[in-house]
Structures are given as structure tokens and as C-alpha cells.
Amino acid sequence: MAILNSQKTGVVRGRKIDWENQIGRRSSCAIYTFLHGRAARSMAKAAAHLGVSQSAVSEVIANLEHTLGVRLLDRHSRGVKATIYGQALLKRGTVAFDELKQSIRDIEFLSDPTVGELRIGCAESMAAAILPPIIQRFSQQYPRVVLSVKDVVAPTLDLPELRERRLDVVLARFMRPPGRKMTT
Secondary structure: EEEEOOOOEEOOOOEEEEEHHHHHHHHHHHHHHHHHHHOOOHHHHHHHHOOOOHHHHHHHHHOOOOOOOOOOOOEEOOOEEEEHHHHHHHHHHHHHHHHHHHHHHHHHHHHHHEEEEEEEEEEEHHHHOHHHHHHHHHHHHHEEEEEEEEEEOOOOOOHHHHHOOOOOOEEEOOOOOOOOOOOO
């Protein structure tokens, strides 16, 4: 029976995984390749996107599967589908790479706060009526910041575009139903 005795190890099917030697040092490339393979749902499409051969993508993912001791993808003639293990890696890997991407954006901003990108979501009517003077003033003060506005149709309170970091801010007007008091 394998026992976890530090945060640097894990157990898969009774087998101890040495994080530092097996995963930590070479994981980012392999997991990045896995994420692209799964997102593309095809090894060939992932290879084309990454600029490598299909066999290279397959080999990297096979090595990752061997290291982890589980199959991450089911391969079919119509593409690939993540197994339950692949889904777990996909979920956490996506978050990890998103955090890395955000840290790079933070560094870029910290090194020069007058440069960057601001992604705004709002309804088309709001974009036409309210945003133009705001954008004009902002652009005069920060001419090297790229502003992009995306039409957000009927935004909901959960705002998935913000959670998934596709937008930095959403301007929305939420109406309360008649007869209800606003709560905080």
C-alpha cells in the first residue's frame, strides 16, 4: 500500500509518482501538448497548431500516459476523447496554463503600465451609447493600450466570459423584477 508522505509525491493505482523526477521537470511541455491534442480533438490538428509532427504529439502524450500510469485519451478513427483521467488533467492543466498566461500579462503590465490590452464586454446598445466617450478619453490617456469590445448578449450574473478570462470587464445593466427589493 502506497502512502503519501509529502506534497511532492502522489499515488496512482497503488503506484507512487515522484513529482520532481517524473513530472515536475518535463511536465509543462507534455501537458501543454496534451491540452492542445484534446482541444483540437485530433492529434493531427494539434500537431499542425504546435508546428510539430503528429508522431511527436502522440509520443509526448504516450510518454505522459506512461509516466502517470493511466490512459489520458481514447483514440478513435474520428479523433480523440479524454478519459476520466484526461478530464482531470484537462481541468487542472487549463487552469494552470491560464494562470501562467495571466502572470505573463501581469509582468508585461508591471514593466510598462501604459501598454496592454483591455477586453470589454457589453451589450451593443451600451457600446454605442456609453462607451465612445469613455474609450476616447481612455485612449488619449493610454494610447498604447489596445481596447477590444465584444458584444455580450443578455449577460447573466455568472458572467462566464469573466470567469474564463476571455473578458477583463463586463458592463451590464441588470433589472430587478418588479416588487423585489435589491439585496447585497
